[in-house]
Structures are given as structure tokens and as C-alpha cells.
Amino acid sequence: MGMSDLAQQVLDGDRRALARTITLIESSRADQREREPDLLAELAGSGRQALRVGLSGTPGVGKSTFIEAFGMMLTTKGLKVAVLAVDPSSARSGGSILGDKTRMERLSRAPGAFIRPSPSQSHLGGVARRSREAVALCEAAGFDVVLIETVGVGQSETVVAEMSDLFLLLLAPAGGDELQGVKRGIMEIADLILVNKADGELKSAATRTCADYSGALRLLRKRPQDPAGFPKAMLVSAAEETGLEEAWAEMQTLAEWRREAGFWERTRAAQARYWFEQEVRQALLAQLDTPKARAEMTRLAQAVMEGRTAPPAAAAELLEGLD
Numbered sequence: 001m002g003m004s005d006l007a008q009q010v011l012d013g014d015r016r017a018l019a020r021t022i023t024l025i026e027s028s029r030a031d032q033r034e035r036e037p038d039l040l041a042e043l044a045g046s047g048r049q050a051l052r053v054g055l056s057g058t059p060g061v062g063k064s065t066f067i068e069a070f071g072m073m074l075t076t077k078g079l080k081v082a083v084l085a086v087d088p089s090s091a092r093s094g095g096s097i098l099g100d101k102t103r104m105e106r107l108s109r110a111p112g113a114f115i116r117p118s119p120s121q122s123h124l125g126g127v128a129r130r131s132r133e134a135v136a137l138c139e140a141a142g143f144d145v146v147l148i149e150t151v152g153v154g155q156s157e158t159v160v161a162e163m164s165d166l167f168l169l170l171l172a173p174a175g176g177d178e179l180q181g182v183k184r185g186i187m188e189i190a191d192l193i194l195v196n197k198a199d200g201e202l203k204s205a206a207t208r209t210c211a212d213y214s215g216a217l218r219l220l221r222k223r224p225q226d227p228a229g230f231p232k233a234m235l236v237s238a239a240e241e242t243g244l245e246e247a248w249a250e251m252q253t254l255a256e257w258r259r260e261a262g263f264w265e266r267t268r269a270a271q272a273r274y275w276f277e278q279e280v281r282q283a284l285l286a287q288l289d290t291p292k293a294r295a296e297m298t299r300l301a302q303a304v305m306e307g308r309t310a311p312p313a314a315a316a317e318l319l320e321g322l323d
Helices: 003-011 015-026 030-044 063-076 097-103 105-109 124-140 155-161 176-181 184-189 200-219 244-261 263-287 291-305 311-320
Strands: 051-057 081-086 113-116 145-150 166-171 192-195 232-235
Touching: 003 015, 003 030, 003 124, 015 030, 015 113, 015 124, 030 124, 051 063, 051 155, 051 244, 063 081, 063 105, 063 145, 063 244, 081 124, 081 155, 105 113, 124 145, 145 155, 155 166, 155 184, 166 184, 166 244, 192 200, 192 244, 200 232, 232 244, 244 263, 291 311
Parallel strands: 051 145, 051 166, 081 113, 081 145, 166 192, 192 232
Antiparallel strands: none
């Protein structure tokens, strides 16, 4: 199948063609990678935009249950939903969504849904780069909402925030002391904090937790990209499917306000520049991963260790010798 045929099938919303295309961009084979720029260029002109929603959550919070319930709600509204995972933390596992895909039986069978696991690679730049391209492919395929789940921890939240329009933080009911366990950096990038499991015996604890986070959010510095009342904390129950409609309404309100205020396009432009700079950095690092460069690095490292040259001089010599 030619590139144009594959691109057209993606533009027509063919989920199998979309899956094949994502597999192509995830490939480490040089011949496959050479085909990627032309394919992405063909699809870039579609002009389609989805609402990109990043999602992170603490272990045991019920992310897969939430994603399925939230995704099913969106599909019943006639929206097309793609679920992607970013897992830069593990070299051996593609993250929980690999198992969750089999548990999300309702969503995986929904005609308007597409679920894609993360590539199981430890290289943060490589995984994030391919995930970003997968998001762009889902937009070209006509999906209305792309849910981007962070499976790893730490830096992955920042990576996902750089490819999202909105960022959700999903938390479980907890005691006040556990408020300290959520990193301030993650709180600062969250647009909505959703306290899950607000049902049954946990409902009162969830209500207290939501109030705690609402108070904490009021102490954070006001962000220019937020209207009054944002960021905010809300109660949801994925198991009982309550609070999901309200959360979706708040997401739409925030997204629309940012569009009208000009922040949407400015943020997307800044993200495009960020990923361009990441591409340049990755390309430069790739030049060091050749037999010739590795041999030269070993030689110069030995010279530095023996005191025959200074680290800056050795680094300059190495860089000058790169083709």
C-alpha cells in the first residue's frame, strides 16, 4: 500500500489504517523511519483539531475505570474518542493500559472509540515523541477527544502536559496528610482535580478530600490562562458514573474560554516550538550513538580521566569531529 493510500484511509477514519500508521511511526527500523516524515506531512494538512486531554492519577485511583466510564459517556454523545498512553518509566512494560485495554471491554468495542497502548521503551524522548505523533494522527483521523494517559511517574506528567490542551489529575479519597504527597508541580499544571470513588462509604471522605484540594488550589498563583474559578476540584464516581457530565461541562467551558481569549492557539504554537526543539536535541544525541562517535568518546573520556585534557576541551573536540 502506498503512502497516499494509507494517509487517505487515516483521513477517512479507518481505525485499522490508524493502528498501522501508529505502528509505522513507532518502528525503530531505519527504512520505516524514513517513510514517516512524508506520511506525517500528508496528514498535517487536514486542519482537524481534537480536544487533547492529559490524564494522570495516583496508583489505585481507578484510572482505567474512569477512562472507560468517561469515554463511554462521550461516545454516547456521538463523539469519537481515542485513548493513548505515555509510559516513559518502564523498559519492560508498556504500562497498566496494556492490561486495562482488555478490561475496558465496553469502550474497546464502542464504534467511536480507539485504544492504543504505549510503546514499551525506556527512552523518554523516543516514547514521548511517538506519542505526540500518535495524537496528531488521531486528530487527522477525525477523533473529537484524545485522552492521553500518563502511565509513568514524575517527568511523564510534564511531557503529557506539553501535548495536551487540558490536564486532569485523578485522585482517590484520602486523609489530610496525603495532600502533602501530591507534588506541587503536578498541582500547578492541573486544570481540573477529580476526586474519584465519591460513592458508598468513601463519599464523605471524598467530599473532605475535594474540599482540601479546593483550598490548596486557591493558594496557588493565578495563571493567566485560567478564567475565574479555575483550576478547580470536583467529585466523580467512575463506578456509579456520577459527576462525569459535570466534569465534561467544565472541560468544555475552560477550553472554550481559552479559545476565545487566544490562549488555545498560543499554547499550541508554544507546544509546537517545544517539540521542534526536542526533535533537534534528539537528532543531535543520535549523532553520538554511532560506532565512530562512541569510540571517539571512549578515547577522549580516557584522556580526561588521565588528566591529559580538560572536559570542555574534550567535548569541543568531540563535537567538532561529528559529521
